[in-house]
Amino acid sequence: MVAVVFWVLVGLATVTSFATAWALGANSNSPPFAPAIGANAISTMRAAFLIGILAALGALTQGGSISETVGSGLIDGVAFTSLAATTGLLTATAFMAFGVYTGYPVPAAFATTGAMVGVGLSLGGDPAFETYRRIATFWALVPPVSGGLAYLTAKLLRRDDIPETVAIPLLASIVGGIVANIELSIVPSPTGAAQESVAGFVSGTLPFLTVAGVDIATVAVTLLFAIVSFQLIRRRTQVSVDKGIKTFLIVLGSVVAFSSGGSQVGLATGPLENLYRAELGLPAIVLLALGATGILSGAWMGAPRLLQATSREYAQLGIRRSIAALVPGFIIAQLAIALGIPISFNNIIISGVIGGGLAGGSSSISRRKIGFTLGFWVLTLGMSIVVGFGLYRLFATVLGA
Amino acid sequence: MHNPRSDKPVLVGVESLDNVQQLVRTAGDLADLGAGTVRVVTVAVKRSDSPFRVFSDETIVREFADSSHELLDRATTPEGVTIERDVLVARSAARGLLAAVEETDPAALVVGWRPQEQRTDAVFGTTVDALVERAPCDLYVERVGHEANGVDSILLPVAGGPHVETAARAAIAIAARNDARVLVFSVETSGDAAALAAEGREALAGVDGPEVPVETTVRESDDVTGAIVDEAAAHDVVVMGATRKGSLRRKLVGSVPRRVVDQTDRTVILARSGDVVGGPLHELGRLLRRW
Numbered sequence: 001m002v003a004v005v006f007w008v009l010v011g012l013a014t015v016t017s018f019a020t021a022w023a024l025g026a027n028s029n030s031p032p033f034a035p036a037i038g039a040n041a042i043s044t045m046r047a048a049f050l051i052g053i054l055a056a057l058g059a060l061t062q063g064g065s066i067s068e069t070v071g072s073g074l075i076d077g078v079a080f081t082s083l084a085a086t087t088g089l090l091t092a093t094a095f096m097a098f099g100v101y102t103g104y105p106v107p108a109a110f111a112t113t114g115a116m117v118g119v120g121l122s123l124g125g126d127p128a129f130e131t132y133r134r135i136a137t138f139w140a141l142v143p144p145v146s147g148g149l150a151y152l153t154a155k156l157l158r159r160d161d162i163p164e165t166v167a168i169p170l171l172a173s174i175v176g177g178i179v180a181n182i183e184l185s186i187v188p189s190p191t192g193a194a195q196e197s198v199a200g201f202v203s204g205t206l207p208f209l210t211v212a213g214v215d216i217a218t219v220a221v222t223l224l225f226a227i228v229s230f231q232l233i234r235r236r237t238q239v240s241v242d243k244g245i246k247t248f249l250i251v252l253g254s255v256v257a258f259s260s261g262g263s264q265v266g267l268a269t270g271p272l273e274n275l276y277r278a279e280l281g282l283p284a285i286v287l288l289a290l291g292a293t294g295i296l297s298g299a300w301m302g303a304p305r306l307l308q309a310t311s312r313e314y315a316q317l318g319i320r321r322s323i324a325a326l327v328p329g330f331i332i333a334q335l336a337i338a339l340g341i342p343i344s345f346n347n348i349i350i351s352g353v354i355g356g357g358l359a360g361g362s363s364s365i366s367r368r369k370i371g372f373t374l375g376f377w378v379l380t381l382g383m384s385i386v387v388g389f390g391l392y393r394l395f396a397t398v399l400g401a
Numbered sequence: 402m403h404n405p406r407s408d409k410p411v412l413v414g415v416e417s418l419d420n421v422q423q424l425v426r427t428a429g430d431l432a433d434l435g436a437g438t439v440r441v442v443t444v445a446v447k448r449s450d451s452p453f454r455v456f457s458d459e460t461i462v463r464e465f466a467d468s469s470h471e472l473l474d475r476a477t478t479p480e481g482v483t484i485e486r487d488v489l490v491a492r493s494a495a496r497g498l499l500a501a502v503e504e505t506d507p508a509a510l511v512v513g514w515r516p517q518e519q520r521t522d523a524v525f526g527t528t529v530d531a532l533v534e535r536a537p538c539d540l541y542v543e544r545v546g547h548e549a550n551g552v553d554s555i556l557l558p559v560a561g562g563p564h565v566e567t568a569a570r571a572a573i574a575i576a577a578r579n580d581a582r583v584l585v586f587s588v589e590t591s592g593d594a595a596a597l598a599a600e601g602r603e604a605l606a607g608v609d610g611p612e613v614p615v616e617t618t619v620r621e622s623d624d625v626t627g628a629i630v631d632e633a634a635a636h637d638v639v640v641m642g643a644t645r646k647g648s649l650r651r652k653l654v655g656s657v658p659r660r661v662v663d664q665t666d667r668t669v670i671l672a673r674s675g676d677v678v679g680g681p682l683h684e685l686g687r688l689l690r691r692w
Contacts, residue, residue: 027450103492105449313453316465325452346450353452363464366457373455 005399009082010280013272014290016089021059021268021294023096024108026302028264029055029295030310031329031349032256035322037307038315041246044307047253052299054254055261059292061184062262063269064284065340067291069131070112070270073340075120076128080274084119087395088271091115091388095380105373107344110381112267118388122396138341143351146328150355154324158359164241168248169234171327175255176229180222182259182334198225245319252326259333260345265291267342317353321360325352347377410438410485412507412538414498416528420513420545421475427543427670428511429479430574434610435508440485441476444497445469447490458490466490495531502536509567509675510538513545533643538675539567542643544662552579556636556667558586558629559601560657561593564642568672569604572640573613582614584636588628589621626660633665643673 033047042050071080080088092108092115099106113135121127157167180199188196196204203217233251237244269291276287314322329348336343350373357363413428415421421441428439445466447454453465462469466488473486491497502510514529529542557572559565572583583605587598598617605615622628633639641658662669 031452099449103449103496310451312468313451313465316467317453346452350452350455354455357453357456357460357464360464363460364457365455365460369455369457 006082009086010275013082013086013089013275016086016093017268017272018290018294020089020093020096020108021265021291022298022301023093023100024264024268025052025055025261025295025298027100027298027306028108028345029257029260029299029303030306031314031345032260032326033250033253034307034310035314035317035319035326036246036249036253037311038313038317038322039246039249039319041249042253044304044311048300048303048307050254051257051303052296054257055264055299056292056296058258058261058263059265059295060285060288062182062259062337063265063288063291065183065337066263066266066342067270067273067284067288068266069340070116070266070342071273073131074113074116074128075123075125078120078123078125079278080116080120080123080271082275082279083395083399084123084392085271085275087392088112088115088119088388089268091118091384091391092267092271094387095384099380105376106380107347107377108264108267109342109344109347110377111384112270113342114381114384115388116271118385118390119392121385122389122392134339135341138336138339138343139347142332142343142348146332146348146351147355147358149328149331150321150324150352151359153327154321154356154359157320157324164245165234165237168237168241168244168323169230171323172233172248172251173226173230175252175327175330177222177226178331178334179229179255180225181218183338245323249319249323252323252330256326256330256333259330259337261292261295262337263333263343263345265295267344268294270342317357318360321356324356324359325349328352328355408436409506409508410436410440411509411511412440412442412498412501412505413511414494414501414532415441415443415472415476415513416494417513417515417545418472418475420515420548421472422477423545423548424511424513424543425476425484426479427541427571427575428509429482429484430578431509431511431541431571432479432482433578434570434574434608437482438485439479439482440487440501440505440507441473442487442489442498442501443469443472444494445488445490446492446494446497448492454492461490462488494528495535498528498532499535502538507538509541509570510536511541511543514542515545533673535678536675537678539570540673540675541567541571542671542673544669548668550637552576552581552637554636554638555581555583556586556629556633556639557583557601557605558588558632558639558641558661559597559604560587560625560642561597561600562642562644563677564644564672564674565601566604566607567674568640568642568670569601570608571670571672573605573608573610575638575640576613577611581637582616584632585615585617586629586632587617587619588625589619590623590625594619625657626664629657629661630664633661633667636667638668638670639665640670640672643671 029051033051036042037044037047092112095106095111096108181197183197199218199221202221203215206217233244233248236247269287276282329352332348411428411432413424415424432439445461469488478484489497489501555572555576576583585598585601587594598619620628658671
């Protein structure tokens with residue numbers, strides 16, 4: 001009987017996790033390529049195809065850190081049982097479904113984090129205050145940093161005294177430099193870490209290159225990536241500014257889609273970490289593959305429709321301000337992945353679009369709508385803790401666990 | 402609900418380039434019976450996951466609603482009426498149109514409906530369903546794409562119910578502007594067809610508008626839908642009440658009108674009276690949905 005209940009829960013949890021990943025893939029992956037479609041740099045169907053592949057790759061190679069935080073970093077002292085994992089997922093999914101159905105802003109990251117904290121406390125675990133502090137700080141910093149970076153980028157791109165043959169390659173070099181440093185599970189680590197970046201790999205292989213505390217190899221590889229990116233895009237912009245910008249939009253869209261997958265998958269797979277890895281003894285990649293498949297199919301089925309709707313909006317925002325919104329989106333998503341902070345990609349992009357939009361001068365934001373949105377985010381977080389806590393109590397009592 | 406010679410405008414909600422003019426024309430016909438004003442609105446939908454939704458409404462209308470302006474530009478002014486154009490911002494098309502109804506207090510709302518939306522269990526797609534259920538004014542749902550090319554004859558099938566007067570009003574409005582006739586059509590199933598037809602004629606006579614030639618036909622048949630569909634072939638426009646019965650909330654549109662729409666290629670306009678929407682429950686729902 002106990003075994004039957006366990007396997008039913010494993011099945012239910014797996015299906016829910018897959019469905020959540022599907023929903024994330026369908027709903028939150030349109031921004032990366034929407035500007036490129038709006039600029040006619042790529043067709044909608046091709047973009048949707050690429051988004052699915054890239055987001056799934058991102059999920060596979062970068063999803064581990066946030067998944068781990070969600071699965072084991074939010075609560076101390078207890079491990080999530082199959083019932084707890086299922087309850088946490090169901091709670092989070094119910095909140096997201098409520099958001100999709102009613103049209104209220106319900107960020108997946110807040111719903112999942114809240115649900116897992118609620119269930120964990122209900123299990124008898126201790127709150128991991130240090131983790132909460134880090135997550136809360138990060139969340140609070142996202143709007144000003146993302147918005148601010150987007151504003152500055154948009155201002156830079158709008159300046160007449162800086163030609164686009166300089167500004168666009170400059171942004172490309174920043175993106176390239178970061179790409180050298182993003183940690184991927186497929187890059188072998190000389191120091192034995194689970195994930196490693198290209199720069200880290202070189203530096204780990206050549207450890208003697210550290211002078212006065214400065215890791216020369218990392219700096220060199222980063223610079224190399226930056227310079228190569230600069231040169232590639234600069235050549236394209238010199239041939240034709242329009243072509244260069246379009247190329248950059250596609251490259252930028254690709255790395256953002258990749259990052260989006262890496263930062264979103266953990267919200268669907270995190271709750272199952274303990275169940276899959278400790279109880280079933282499966283390697284981490286199995287769980288991430290489940291999430292990646294969900295994101296892939298969600299993106300392929302849902303993204304074309306959303307892309308058509310959103311690409312027009314980005315087209316009206318204009319190429320410069322769209323780039324300005326995406327660059328910080330990429331930086332912050334990668335930072336969140338590096339720090340293992342669950343984050344809704346949509347929240348990052350909103351701030352970026354606002355920042356880029358305000359740089360135009362004539363746009364204004366609605367305080368009422370911002371207040372309402374922020375209020376709903378906080379409400380989502382609070383309510384998901386309460387519901388997760390209560391629901392686990394209920395299930396545990398009913399099933400006599 | 403509809404005052405004779407109402408000074409209220411006729412509201413028309415548009416969301417697709419293909420049928421703006423068809424709907425505006427119907428709204429123009431209706432407006433000519435009343436205040437002579439048509440207000441064309443379209444909703445710039447900003448869903449909760451759109452990063453653009455937090456801009457102020459003015460910014461969205463000015464900078465992020467190109468397709469909406471394109472729609473409104475497509476509307477040409479029908480003869481004899483004045484036209485107002487407006488872009489609204491909302492989370493969904495239904496929400497936006499309901500807000501417009503509340504703000505405008507129109508004589509009637511005209512919306513289009515395209516039959517291929519069969520993905521959901523909604524009768525006419527979620528937007529039109531929500532409007533049928535909640536819009537507190539006379540509502541006309543026009544099946545778009547089948548625009549009558551010159552109107553000589555309008556079929557008004559009647560079977561009692563709360564929407565007869567609303568349907569009659571549209572029949573008169575369209576007939577008056579096209580020099581067309583109206584045929585009141587009733588199918589004999591339980592012996593009251595003659596009375597129902599008389600009720601239909603009365604409703605037509607009650608509309609405060611120009612004189613329109615009216616004829617009556619009562620047909621004996623077991624197959625109501627089939628009889629109406631057959632008759633419709635001889636007419637250009639079919640105007641029907643949405644249901645026979647009252648405001649049963651779960652039953653948005655009766656089965657006969659629904660089947661007629663599927664089986665005829667004529668222009669079909671379903672009429673739903675504003676009188677069936679209201680009451681304390683509706684008010685409560687409205688308050689709850691305000692956000």
